[in-house]
Amino acid sequence: MGLLLGDGEVLTCAHVVTAALGCPDGVKTPPAQGIPITFLALAGSPTVTARVIPECWAPAGADGRADIALLKLDAPEIPGARLHRLPPRAGHRVVRAHGVPAKHPDGVWAYARLAGPVGPAGEWVQLDALAGGQLVRRGFSGAAVLDERSEAVVGIVVMAHRDERERLACMIPVTTLEYHLPGLKRWIGKDLPAAARVCVFGTDDLGPGASEVWIDVRGLSVGEVHERIEGRISRDPRPVAVTLAGLDEAERPEELLQSMKGLMQGDNQVAVEFLSDDSPGLRMAQEWLREENTARLAKLTGRIEELQTAEAALRARWLEASHVVSPLPEAPCAAPSLLLRARALDGRGLDTGDARGKLGAIERKTGRAAGRVGPVRTEIDAMLARYRETKGLLRAYNARATDFGLCEDLELSVLHRPAAEAISHRPCAVPQAEILVAAYVEAVRRRIDDLPEGAG
Numbered sequence: 276m277g278l279l280l281g282d283g284e285v286l287t288c289a290h291v292v293t294a295a296l297g298c299p300d301g302v303k304t305p306p307a308q309g310i311p312i313t314f315l316a317l318a319g320s321p322t323v324t325a326r327v328i329p330e331c332w333a334p335a336g337a338d339g340r341a342d343i344a345l346l347k348l349d350a351p352e353i354p355g356a357r358l359h360r361l362p363p364r365a366g367h368r369v370v371r372a373h374g375v376p377a378k379h380p381d382g383v384w385a386y387a388r389l390a391g392p393v394g395p396a397g398e399w400v401q402l403d404a405l406a407g408g409q410l411v412r413r414g415f416s417g418a419a420v421l422d423e424r425s426e427a428v429v430g431i432v433v434m435a436h437r438d439e440r441e442r443l444a445c446m447i448p449v450t451t452l453e454y455h456l457p458g459l460k461r462w463i464g465k466d467l468p469a470a471a472r473v474c475v476f477g478t479d480d481l482g483p484g485a486s487e488v489w490i491d492v493r494g495l496s497v498g499e500v501h502e503r504i505e506g507r508i509s510r511d512p513r514p515v516a517v518t519l520a521g522l523d524e525a526e527r528p529e530e531l532l533q534s535m536k537g538l539m540q541g542d543n544q545v546a547v548e549f550l551s552d553d554s555p556g557l558r559m560a561q562e563w564l565r566e567e568n569t570a571r572l573a574k575l576t577g578r579i580e581e582l583q584t585a586e587a588a589l590r591a592r593w594l595e596a597s598h599v600v601s602p603l604p605e606a607p608c609a610a611p612s613l614l615l616r617a618r619a620l621d622g623r624g625l626d627t628g629d630a631r632g633k634l635g636a637i638e639r640k641t642g643r644a645a646g647r648v649g650p651v652r653t654e655i656d657a658m659l660a661r662y663r664e665t666k667g668l669l670r671a672y673n674a675r676a677t678d679f680g681l682c683e684d685l686e687l688s689v690l691h692r693p694a695a696e697a698i699s700h701r702p703c704a705v706p707q708a709e710i711l712v713a714a715y716v717e718a719v720r721r722r723i724d725d726l727p728e729g730a731g
Contacts, residue, residue, distance in 0.1 A: 276374055276418035277312065278431055279355035280462045283348035285312060285325055286358075286452070287417035288433055289334040292327060292344050305332035310346065315375065315382055323350040333455040339395035341455045342433055343447065356419065357464040358449045359427040361389075361400075369423040369489040369518070370402065370446075372432050374415030385409035386423070387444065388487070399433060399445040405487045411444035420446045424491050424520050427467055472552065474560040475628055476567060477544040478514070479635040485544075486515045493524035497531045504538075514542035522547050523554030532556045536563075561626035568625040571634050576617050578641055583610035585648045589655075596655050600662045601702040604654045609644035613637055661705050666698050669712045672719045679723050687722060690715040 277287035290300050295310050309324040331345035361368075368389045375382050386409070387402035402420075404410050411432055420430045430446040453459050492500050504517060517538060525531050532547065539545045549557050586607055593606040616637050624630050673682075673691060681687055694715045697708035 276415060276432070277346070278417070278419040278428060279353060280357070280459075281355050283350060283353055284328070284355070284462075285346040285348060286431060286459070287344055287346065288431065288447075289332065289342045289344040291417040292346070293334075301334050301336070303334065305329045305344075309349070312346070312348065323348050325349065328458075331456050331458055340398055343452055343455050345456055345458070355462075356428050358452065358459065358462050359422070359425075359429055359464050360449045360453075360466040361422075361429050362467055369405070370420050370429065371423055372411055372415055372418045372420050372446075374411065374418050374432070376412055376414035379414075383409050385411045385415065387411060388489075390443070394434070394445055398447065398451045400430065400448050402432075402444045402446055404443065405489075415444070422467060423489060425467060427464070429467065468550070472549045472554070472557060472560075473546060473628055474549075474557075474564050475544065475546045475631060476539040476563065478542050479544075479631075479638075486513045487518075488515060489518045489520065491520045492531065493521040494526065496526045497534050500525070500531055501534065514544075516544045516546070518546040518548065520548045521550055522556055523549050523551060528554065528556035529559055532559055564628075564631065565626040568620075568630050568634060571638075572617060572620055572625070575634065575638055575641065576614070578638075578645070579610055579614045579617055582641060582645050582648070583614065585645070586610050589648055589652055592652065592655055596659055597702060599702055600658045600705050602704075602706075603658060604651050607644060607647050607651060609640070609647075613641055613644065658705055661709065662698075662703055665705065665709050665712050668716060669694055669698055672716045675723065676719050679726060681719070681722055684722060687715070687718055690718050 276291065277285040279285055292298075292306060292310060293300050293302060296306050296308050298306055305327040307326070309326055311322050312325045313322045325346040325348045328345050328347050333341040333343045335342035369386060370389060371384050371386045373382055373384050386405045388405060390401035390403045393399050393401040402411055415432045416434075418432045419428045420432060421427065422429050428449075430448040430452070432444060433447045434445040449459075449463060453463060488504055490500060490503050495503075500519070515538070517535070519525075519531070519535070522528050522531065535545055535547075547556075547560055549560075586609070590606045590608065593603060597603055616633075620630055620633060620637075669691075676682055676684065676687055676691075690711075694708065694711040697703065697711050
């Protein structure tokens with residue numbers, strides 16, 4: 276796949292070119308052979324020959340960077356597309372690409388959501404496939420990636436899905452293309468504007484099976500928006516993630532926002548994008564976000580205080596046990612720092628998505644810390660139980676040896692002394708004591724078995 280620019284130039288991945296020509300990947304010298312380019316969208320699917328522009332050949336290096344090529348068609352100039360840089364914080368945007376995978380010889384569209392920088396030196400952008408849609412897989416490499424909202428080309432596909440369970444791929448954004456091929460600058464148009472604010476409501480944990488709906492609501496009525504949402508999620512019991520882009524340019528922004536409140540409950544998520552800071556409905560959304568985050572913070576603070584109590588009790592138990600046995604697992608003490616982080620959020624910017632993200636991070640760490648308390652207590656109790664069992668075993672077999680008149684047996688005395696010392700040592704190294712006691716127990720059993728019948 277490739278992207279047609281102006282003046283009959285075609286942008287694609289270098290590995291697409293080498294694959295078409297049967298050359299090894301990473302060849303440093305630009306291939307001179309002609310490459311057949313087929314225009315699937317044109318009537319009759321005409322094929323035109325193209326050649327690599329020598330100074331525009333940037334094959335993938337050992338570190339995986341670049342992998343870009345610019346070709347020139349051996350044909351009259353055909354109008355093409357322009358490239359556009361993404362804004363600095365472009366996460367959450369929905370994009371699409373058209374490819375020709377094996378099962379779709381006529382081509383198919385795949386939709387994805389931008390996740391963030393990945394790949395060699397962070398040059399790529401991760402594409403997470405939308406639930407229920409086509410995957411960007413083999414047959415998409417080199418294809419143009421279009422921003423769903425603006426229809427602008429923001430990059431080309433570089434890595435497709437290898438494992439369909441992962442549902443992710445990658446693209447080379449325009450900034451990276453321009454860095455490796457400065458000559459592309461003449462084909463770069465205006466940078467895409469960033470949403471001034473994004474407010475996210477509902478759950479933070481949608482899970483991999485959630486249904487995703489992205490709608491450009493500019494110019495749409497409340498009814499039209501709900502009709503589009505219901506058309507996508509009807510008869511689908513899964514949680515849903517809805518993104519409303521450009522809400523400030525909807526027919527009735529505040530009414531539309533109010534109508535979404537029911538969808539914000541339970542396991543769903545609603546992201547609302549505003550294009551300017553003075554947008555109608557932004558103040559309302561911020562107030563809702565403040566209320567939601569305030570409630571979450573209060574609940575989180577209560578959980579951390581409960582964790583603090585549980586950890587304090589566990590440390591007391593650990594301290595008591597540490598005088599008796601070893602080794603013991605480290606006693607957790609996560610609550611103080613978590614409580615400090617939570618209190619730092621109190622009253623500060625709780626109407627922002629940044630506060631929501633920080634709350635989510637503290638909630639997850641609190642959950643993990645709470646999950647460690649029980650297992651550590653179990654390990655401490657288990658070590659104490661092993662100590663008691665080993666100590667009881669030593670006493671029982673010493674008593675048996677006495678009953679059989681073996682209390683002065685030299686062999687048994689040599690084994691009993693270190694076992695008794697290990698048990699009485701503080702703290703008792705239980706694993707070593709178990710070995711010593713087991714040796715003594717085995718010797719007692721053997722000596723009793725060797726006694727004449729009726730002895731003792």
